Amino acid sequence: MPQFASDGMRALFTAEEMSFRQEVRAFVAANLPAEIASKLMGGLHPGRADVETWTRILHERGWAAYSWPEEYGGPGFSPVERYIFEDECARAGAPELVPFGLKMVAPVIMKYGDDRQKAHYLPRIARLDDFWCQGYSEPGSGSDLASLKTRAVLEGDRYIVDGQKVWTTSAHEADWIFCLVRTSKEGKRQNGITFLLIDLKSPGITIRPIITLDGKHEINEVWFEGVEVPVENRVGEEGKGWTYAKYLLEHERLNFGGMGFCKRELARLKAMAAETMRGGRPVLDDPGFKLRLEALEAELLAVDMTNLRFLREVAAGRENALQAPVLKIISSEIQQTISELQTRALGSRALAFNPQGTASNTPHHYAAENYCNMRKTTIYAGSNEIQRNIAAKGILG
Amino acid sequence: MNLAAEIDAGDGLPVLFEPDDTLDMFKDMVGRALGDLGQADWSAISAVLKELGLFEALLPASRGGYGGARLASLVCDRLGEAGLATPFTVSWAAIGRFLNTIEGSGPRLDEIAAGLNEGSALATLAMHETDALPASRDFETRLRHVGERWEIDICKRMIPFAAQADWLFVPATTESGAAALVVLGRDAFSDALRPYDLIDGTPAADLDITGLALSDENILLFGKEADAALREMRNMLCAALCAEAVGAMRAMVTATRDYLGMRRQFGQVLSDFQALRHRFIDMEIVLTKAETMAALASAAVDNGAGGADEALVDKCRYIVIRSAWAVSQEAMQMHGAIGMASETPLGAYFKRLLALSLWFGDEDEALLAQTR
Numbered sequence A: 001m002p003q004f005a006s007d008g009m010r011a012l013f014t015a016e017e018m019s020f021r022q023e024v025r026a027f028v029a030a031n032l033p034a035e036i037a038s039k040l041m042g043g044l045h046p047g048r049a050d051v052e053t054w055t056r057i058l059h060e061r062g063w064a065a066y067s068w069p070e071e072y073g074g075p076g077f078s079p080v081e082r083y084i085f086e087d088e089c090a091r092a093g094a095p096e097l098v099p100f101g102l103k104m105v106a107p108v109i110m111k112y113g114d115d116r117q118k119a120h121y122l123p124r125i126a127r128l129d130d131f132w133c134q135g136y137s138e139p140g141s142g143s144d145l146a147s148l149k150t151r152a153v154l155e156g157d158r159y160i161v162d163g164q165k166v167w168t169t170s171a172h173e174a175d176w177i178f179c180l181v182r183t184s185k186e187g188k189r190q191n192g193i194t195f196l197l198i199d200l201k202s203p204g205i206t207i208r209p210i211i212t213l214d215g216k217h218e219i220n221e222v223w224f225e226g227v228e229v230p231v232e233n234r235v236g237e238e239g240k241g242w243t244y245a246k247y248l249l250e251h252e253r254l255n256f257g258g259m260g261f262c263k264r265e266l267a268r269l270k271a272m273a274a275e276t277m278r279g280g281r282p283v284l285d286d287p288g289f290k291l292r293l294e295a296l297e298a299e300l301l302a303v304d305m306t307n308l309r310f311l312r313e314v315a316a317g318r319e320n321a322l323q324a325p326v327l328k329i330i331s332s333e334i335q336q337t338i339s340e341l342q343t344r345a346l347g348s349r350a351l352a353f354n355p356q357g358t359a360s361n362t363p364h365h366y367a368a369e370n371y372c373n374m375r376k377t378t379i380y381a382g383s384n385e386i387q388r389n390i391a392a393k394g395i396l397g
Numbered sequence B: 001m002n003l004a005a006e007i008d009a010g011d012g013l014p015v016l017f018e019p020d021d022t023l024d025m026f027k028d029m030v031g032r033a034l035g036d037l038g039q040a041d042w043s044a045i046s047a048v049l050k051e052l053g054l055f056e057a058l059l060p061a062s063r064g065g066y067g068g069a070r071l072a073s074l075v076c077d078r079l080g081e082a083g084l085a086t087p088f089t090v091s092w093a094a095i096g097r098f099l100n101t102i103e104g105s106g107p108r109l110d111e112i113a114a115g116l117n118e119g120s121a122l123a124t125l126a127m128h129e130t131d132a133l134p135a136s137r138d139f140e141t142r143l144r145h146v147g148e149r150w151e152i153d154i155c156k157r158m159i160p161f162a163a164q165a166d167w168l169f170v171p172a173t174t175e176s177g178a179a180a181l182v183v184l185g186r187d188a189f190s191d192a193l194r195p196y197d198l199i200d201g202t203p204a205a206d207l208d209i210t211g212l213a214l215s216d217e218n219i220l221l222f223g224k225e226a227d228a229a230l231r232e233m234r235n236m237l238c239a240a241l242c243a244e245a246v247g248a249m250r251a252m253v254t255a256t257r258d259y260l261g262m263r264r265q266f267g268q269v270l271s272d273f274q275a276l277r278h279r280f281i282d283m284e285i286v287l288t289k290a291e292t293m294a295a296l297a298s299a300a301v302d303n304g305a306g307g308a309d310e311a312l313v314d315k316c317r318y319i320v321i322r323s324a325w326a327v328s329q330e331a332m333q334m335h336g337a338i339g340m341a342s343e344t345p346l347g348a349y350f351k352r353l354l355a356l357s358l359w360f361g362d363e364d365e366a367l368l369a370q371t372r
């Protein structure tokens, strides 16, 4: 019996897609290292080494750059195949591949980079020789990204970069950062923005940790003081960075699914509820909890199926103004709801504090820590308020 | 100024929601004193409360104090707003207040009460065992008669401020299935504690001891009396946690108001965006109802000569906990990324509200409690 509608309902997938699912499932079962899977199944976040190991395994199979077209060394999966691939990997406990390289900077390089950039960076991204991070946000520029101030001045054959990026995920583990920088203050502010690729080992870069409320070091401040960036590290034209960043948003508009991750966390939720006693019986049998769990499963099904529906619509060329913002909103909210219900399931047993990344010798599900951490999903990648503004603009004008 | 002296003990408290200058003054003084302290440890906080005459003010009216649960909750509210997780709630609001109501029940209790009333000693209550909910009967902790003596097998989890406590109150079940309330001095339990921190920074500990020999002095109450005492402390603790939660929520609402008025994006302050204006007012609405219900909960405890109206306390708890989830999530969202950084106080309030919301079970539990 398939556990989720998306596993095997005949009306949902073609025969080819179903056999593709089997192929991925078998590969993951045979190749995902057990210690990585058990870590993630226990609620721990993967470290760089875990992601590297898994990326290399997939690379051997030709699946590391699974979202790329064949011409750049990807397997050329259709959108639905990508969905299936992510679903199977995440549910088996595989770490998410570094999105900043694969899904963010790579498509920009493919579309706007020169031949040297394509030849140099893309294979390194696919193999995870370079771990990328994203330098967009600044202290004064969050939702209003176009107001960014980090300055880049062209001097001969290099830019001199000064300024500060903030909330930069994984900068402390990364090798490279792609940045939006200001190269002009003239005219429309969007037109003075340039897209630069910066080696994080460059002199003048300082990375400082920001510890989040869950006690984890995930994000950073990145300071640039007189950092020299060769002009060949500019993608496309000077002053066109905003266009490229927007292309990225549009190109990757249906990227924010995370449905496999949700299903893995749902399974964890049920395990937590089965082992925790509340009022003398397992939480899983508690009438209040049961109602919430049923509601959550219905909700997740609605999100998952809407995701699949959008993928089919977009693949058929039927894009509309709702799809991307709606997908971001509903996917991020369901992720939060799952982590919230995990915390509720454990109740007082969720309260012992054990931040990610610290050693723990007691069994711990990281439910409350992850609940705190997951607040990010409605804030980053264009906050859910901004997504609503985008959707409203698209529909109401 | 000494608060106890200011309060006209004869009058008791005004009816609920009646604006009252003395109570307002009291609130202001406690709030200001705690605000000046910042993130202090308990000895500094208790010194300030002592200087304000707070421990005397908490005495029953018959002994010149104000006595009520409402006063204790008011302090809890201010502690919550100041972002302080302290032993005040369990030690003074729950245990101290209870001991004062049964004054003269024996030398050991009087000794403990005296220490608490002076603000010098600290007591805690072991409520949780294996179950996620605090146990209220059929404890796994067993009290046995062995020959002439008593022995206890203790298995308690998540005892707040255990390592700091001078006295540990331990609910247990006797061989005949009756409840018993046992008290231990620190020498009897401190070495066996397994301490850790909770997500809101509250120090807690698990405790397992087998075959601990007790003397008669350790055993405070049996049967119905023990049940009633536990209910009383539990109800007061519920009311006190509601008050703390409301204080913490108010701090988050205030922080959000200030931040929306200050943070500029797209050339305007966030508080100019109508979507956020409405969301913010919804937070105020939720907070207002929670404040009302937290006040009602402590009034229900004060009122309960024969035990508080538990159905009423549960309704209050339902509203407060529901509000705590909503306010903490909304405040975090409206701050954007900066709210998640641990250098800002917002995350600490978020986690404090999480801990307060789960201590007695979430709001579903508050609803279900009356159906069990």
Ligand SMILES: Cc1cc2nc3c(=O)[nH]c(=O)nc-3n(C[C@H](O)[C@H](O)[C@H](O)COP(=O)(O)OP(=O)(O)OC[C@H]3O[C@@H](n4cnc5c(N)ncnc54)[C@H](O)[C@@H]3O)c2cc1C
Residues within 6 Å of the ligand: A133, A134, A135, A136, A137, A141, A142, A143, A144, A166, A167, A168, A169, A170, A219, A376, A379, A380, A381, A382, A383, A384, A385, A386, A389, B263, B265, B266, B270, B273, B275, B276, B333, B334, B335, B336, B337, B338, B340
């Ligand atoms: C864990 C985490 C990881 C991140 N990783 C990265 C990263 O790797 N790289 C990177 O560049 N950035 C990263 N970010 C930053 C993220 O992109 C920003 O947090 C986001 O753009 C929001 O900006 P802000 O935090 O400054 O909030 P603000 O823009 O200040 O917004 C505050 C609140 O106001 C709301 N708001 C703002 N404008 C409007 C409006 N017009 N109408 C209605 N509501 C509005 C917002 O939705 C939010 O709720 C990360 C953030 C987090 C939390």
